[in-house]
Amino acid sequence: MNIIVCIKQVPDTSEIKINPETNTLMREGVPSIINPFDLYALEAGIQIKEKLGGKVTVLTMGPPQAETALREAISMGADEAVLLSDRAFAGSDTWATSYTLAQAIKKFGADIIFCGKQAIDGDTAQVGPETAEFLGIPHISYIRKIEEIKDDYIRVQRLMDEGYDIVETGLPVLLTVVKELNQPRMPSLKGKMAAKKAEIKKMGKAEIEADEDNIGLKGSPTQVKNIFAPQIKAERKMIKGSSEEQADALIDELRKIKCI
Amino acid sequence: MPIVVRVDKCTGCETCLTSCPFDAIVMKEGKAFINEYCNYCKTCISVCPEGAIIETEEISNLKSQISNIKDYKDVLVFAEQREGKVAPVSYELLGIGRKLADELGAKLLAFLLGADESEATELIKWGADRVYLCNDSELIKFNDDSYADILTRVINEQKPSIVLAGATPIGRSFIPRVAARLRTGLTADCTSLEIDKVSKNLLQVRPAFGGNIMATILCPDYRPQMATVRPRVMKRGSYDENRTGEILNIQMDNITARTKVIESIKEVSGISVNLHEAEFIVAGGRGAAGEKGFKLLEELAQVLGGVVGASRAAVDEGWISYSHQVGQTGKTVNPKIYIACGISGAVQHLVGMQSSDIIIAINKNPEAPIFNVATYGIVGDLFEIVPMLTKRIKEIKGM
Numbered sequence: 162m163n164i165i166v167c168i169k170q171v172p173d174t175s176e177i178k179i180n181p182e183t184n185t186l187m188r189e190g191v192p193s194i195i196n197p198f199d200l201y202a203l204e205a206g207i208q209i210k211e212k213l214g215g216k217v218t219v220l221t222m223g224p225p226q227a228e229t230a231l232r233e234a235i236s237m238g239a240d241e242a243v244l245l246s247d248r249a250f251a252g253s254d255t256w257a258t259s260y261t262l263a264q265a266i267k268k269f270g271a272d273i274i275f276c277g278k279q280a281i282d283g284d285t286a287q288v289g290p291e292t293a294e295f296l297g298i299p300h301i302s303y304i305r306k307i308e309e310i311k312d313d314y315i316r317v318q319r320l321m322d323e324g325y326d327i328v329e330t331g332l333p334v335l336l337t338v339v340k341e342l343n344q345p346r347m348p349s350l351k352g353k354m355a356a357k358k359a360e361i362k363k364m365g366k367a368e369i370e371a372d373e374d375n376i377g378l379k380g381s382p383t384q385v386k387n388i389f390a391p392q393i394k395a396e397r398k399m400i401k402g403s404s405e406e407q408a409d410a411l412i413d414e415l416r417k418i419k420c421i
Numbered sequence: 422m423p424i425v426v427r428v429d430k431c432t433g434c435e436t437c438l439t440s441c442p443f444d445a446i447v448m449k450e451g452k453a454f455i456n457e458y459c460n461y462c463k464t465c466i467s468v469c470p471e472g473a474i475i476e477t478e479e480i481s482n483l484k485s486q487i488s489n490i491k492d493y494k495d496v497l498v499f500a501e502q503r504e505g506k507v508a509p510v511s512y513e514l515l516g517i518g519r520k521l522a523d524e525l526g527a528k529l530l531a532f533l534l535g536a537d538e539s540e541a542t543e544l545i546k547w548g549a550d551r552v553y554l555c556n557d558s559e560l561i562k563f564n565d566d567s568y569a570d571i572l573t574r575v576i577n578e579q580k581p582s583i584v585l586a587g588a589t590p591i592g593r594s595f596i597p598r599v600a601a602r603l604r605t606g607l608t609a610d611c612t613s614l615e616i617d618k619v620s621k622n623l624l625q626v627r628p629a630f631g632g633n634i635m636a637t638i639l640c641p642d643y644r645p646q647m648a649t650v651r652p653r654v655m656k657r658g659s660y661d662e663n664r665t666g667e668i669l670n671i672q673m674d675n676i677t678a679r680t681k682v683i684e685s686i687k688e689v690s691g692i693s694v695n696l697h698e699a700e701f702i703v704a705g706g707r708g709a710a711g712e713k714g715f716k717l718l719e720e721l722a723q724v725l726g727g728v729v730g731a732s733r734a735a736v737d738e739g740w741i742s743y744s745h746q747v748g749q750t751g752k753t754v755n756p757k758i759y760i761a762c763g764i765s766g767a768v769q770h771l772v773g774m775q776s777s778d779i780i781i782a783i784n785k786n787p788e789a790p791i792f793n794v795a796t797y798g799i800v801g802d803l804f805e806i807v808p809m810l811t812k813r814i815k816e817i818k819g820m
């Protein structure tokens with residue numbers, strides 16, 4: 162089984178603070194991590210390999226420092242790692258990112274491609290399905306359980322608003338995963354050794370035969386117009402007094418505005 | 422590089438460095454330098470105290486574009502259904518879609534799969550001018566391939582300028598395929614949509630970086646401009662019993678799907694957890710301290726006719742099931758009243774509930790960030806206050 166896991170290096174958004182004066186992000190000291198959802202994707206890939214044999218390749222498009230994320234993935238049990246890095250990829254939106262990832266995946270071929278449900282920086286959840294479209298293969302989003310997998314068949318549970326669907330398909334397929342799927346393992350000692358020594362395959366636009374018009378800023382249909390801080394509701398009323406007084410005052414307020 | 426630092430003006434203060442969301446600015450010989458990871462968001466331009474960062478060339482000039490943008494006119498809404506019944510998010514999309522269409526002087530089209538004519542008529546009463554309907558029973562269950570194929574076909578024929586879908590598991594799964602195929606932009610999970618007065622382009626606002634910032638996204642050079650819209654943030658339009666419109670039946674010949682839904686399973690826990698529909702949500706966090714605390718919240722929810730929500734901390738502790746979770750990795754809610762009990766107010770929680778009409782925060786700690794978004798704040802112990810609220814409401818309602 163040939164498995165590719167797409168991972169992205171992201172800032173740990175739970176540590177990001179906003180500079181109240183400029184209303185902009187403060188990135189200083191915010192660590193870069195593997196997108197948390199991609200760890201579930203990686204774990205799923207490794208588990209399938211352990212069951213059916215084959216290999217797991219981790220793939221990322223990003224700056225040279227994204228190599229750290231790939232090495233971390235190897236320490237968890239990935240066999241090979243590919244870094245797509247090229248100045249020409251800069252400014253990619255989800256369309257151009259997916260095109261680029263798909264061009265690379267076509268070079269290797271895969272039976273299953275795993276993505277995280279979404280990346281915590283962009284939160285779009287679009288790269289997975291768009292990549293599947295560029296590859297011309299089906300995808301299933303929000304996988305929370307793999308019920309059965311064989312060489313040419315997979316049946317999974319897909320999370321929906323009010324429950325889940327049981328979905329089946331042939332391979333190849335692209336799956337995006339949610340956190341209920343598994344518990345990602347910790348890096349092993351052997352894995353850490355392997356990560357140090359591993360050779361990271363680097364590819365640019367020429368190696369993946371990308372069309373100039375489809376990559377980076379030039380290939381991206383969307384553009385960011387501006388970024389601003391979310392507005393916080395201004396009018397706030399603090400209700401003081403003993404617990405009983407507070408409860409009564411709140412009820413009075415709600416009755417005044419006819420909410421109860 | 423269209424965004425550059427004017428070395429003569431740069432004082433090396435590093436303000437831009439720390440504010441770049443993409444880590445794309447580095448210091449070189451005491452001056453700021455923008456590298457290839459620039460996403461052209463222009464944050465640095467706005468924060469530079471010296472005015473030393475400038476845009477050298479309009480980004481649009483660098484891009485490829487389609488030539489027939491003028492041919493794309495109307496607004497198309499994907500009306501999602503569940504078991505043949507139009508889902509509430511679809512009516513919200515018609516509300517905002519109607520507004521955008523009127524501003525553009527265009528028609529509002531709706532696209533409905535796997536439901537019957539009576540449902541299509543409802544869409545018209547809620548504001549649609551024309552409904553494309555494919556009432557094939559195969560389509561009642563959601564399938565990425567068939568949904569993407571039919572929608573792509575309708576878009577290619579009708580050339581709408583704007584396409585909207587709900588940012589639900591369904592919309593977020595198959596709409597990206599359509600955008601990829603049409604070679605156009607797609608903006609995820611929008612919370613506000615407006616038409617730019619001058620260019621007539623769609624201004625799409627969405628949260629990013631875990632809700633820490635908002636970004637306005639444009640798709641100026643390709644059509645249609647596609648967006649998924651977060652449920653419960655747009656208001657429904659007005660319902661008009663007498664509104665008329667067209668229903669066009671479309672056929673689904675030659676449409677095949679490579680994935681197959683074998684079964685759909687509904688999961689509803691003991692009490693109903695329809696967080697999306699609820700007018701009152703009583704939510705608990707780590708401060709609720711266990712199942713006993715949640716019992717109190719449930720009682721309050723019951724007398725209010727509402728449901729119970731939870732922070733991720735409470736779900737992780739196992740006090741309540743995941744289907745109750747509100748926030749970035751849970752549900753987005755927009756009730757009339759959200760009562761947050763023992764919830765600190767981490768951004769990941771706030772993004773899921775801050776558009777509620779009224780937010781009541783009950784927390785022991787006066788410094789808790791939840792008070793920043795609260796309409797009414799009570800510094801106090803939920804174990805005392807919640808039962809009192811329940812008792813008072815019971816009295817008022819004569820229960």
Ligand SMILES: Cc1cc2nc3c(=O)[nH]c(=O)nc-3n(C[C@H](O)[C@H](O)[C@H](O)COP(=O)(O)OP(=O)(O)OC[C@H]3O[C@@H](n4cnc5c(N)ncnc54)[C@H](O)[C@@H]3O)c2cc1C
Nearest residue numbers: 706707708732733734748749750751763765769770785803
């Ligand atoms: C990628 C990512 C995604 C996430 N997604 C979500 C999400 O979807 N939803 C979500 O909620 N979180 C999410 N989180 C977690 C989030 O960062 C917080 O950890 C979480 O919301 C905290 O929950 P809490 O407020 O219940 O707990 P705490 O932060 O521990 O706060 C408990 C509060 O209760 C108060 N309290 C204690 N006892 C009492 C009492 N007797 N009466 C009154 N007040 C009391 C305390 O003062 C405190 O403010 C996410 C985190 C990450 C990294």
Ligand SMILES: Nc1ncnc2c1ncn2[C@@H]1O[C@H](COP(=O)(O)O)[C@@H](O)[C@H]1O
Nearest residue numbers: 167221222276277279280285286287288
């Ligand atoms: N630059 C990237 N390189 C590799 N994988 C990516 C990249 N961007 C996104 N992905 C994958 O696509 C998923 C969804 O990302 P997004 O659409 O950005 O929310 C992530 O969880 C990753 O698996």
